[in-house]
Amino acid sequence: MLLRHRRPVLAISGVAVLLALGACAGLPGAQLPSAQLPAATAVPGVSSAPPAAAATAVDTSTWATKWGPLSAADRELIAKVRLATLWEMTMAQQATTRASTARVRKISVEIAAQHHVLDEKGLALAAKLKVQLPIKPTDLQQEWMDDISSRSGKQYDSTFVKWLRLAHGQIFALIGAVRGSTQNTLVRRFSEEANAAVLNHQRLLESTGLANPDAFPSPPAA
DSSP, X not given: OOEEEETXXXXXXXXXXXXXXXXXXXXXXXXXXXXXXXXXXXXXOSOOOOTTSOOOSSOOOOBOOTTSOXXXXXXXXXXHHHHHHHHHHHHHHHHHHHOSSHHHHHHHHHHHHHXXXXXXXXXXXXXXXXXXOOSSOOHHHHHHHHHHHTOOHHHHHHHHHHHHHHHHHHHHHHHHHHHHHOOOHHHHHHHHHHHHHHHHHHHHHHTTTOOOGGGSOOOOOO
């Protein structure tokens, strides 16, 4: 999820979209330490060029696959879900021990486990479709991680909820746009799984009672 600062609110980079989907489903799984995150074998970025092709500044190509055309937006979604795991899973694992309230610790276990499951699916999908993936969080995501880690007590809890709630809210539009536009059957299924996980995480974060106004993105223009 590549987001840019705009006061404390951020705007989505990449594909400009206003669509957002809603679906509720939990994903099973067990919490793993950060060191056990599956390793990516590519360079950082939000989209990639096909194998054996020279990388371009902005890749807008569509690739032919046996599961249907794979658009630049499809590849961006796969990469941004990976980016989400790289920082959100790490911080959720940290919050299981550092959060000051039992509720935040409890939802952090669920969020970390569900990110692990979603990440495994994303890695398998990227390998099948030959999509390169990021290997580290963006600079902005690292700022959020540092901000959360620098806090303690109730400030830790509220900062954790704020940044994860904001980031999850921003990716909804991209998920919805890709689900509505993709002609690739594998990406369509993955977008539904990502949507279910993101919506579930939103509800878990909001259940803490710590989702203050600055944890919400600006509403889309009419």
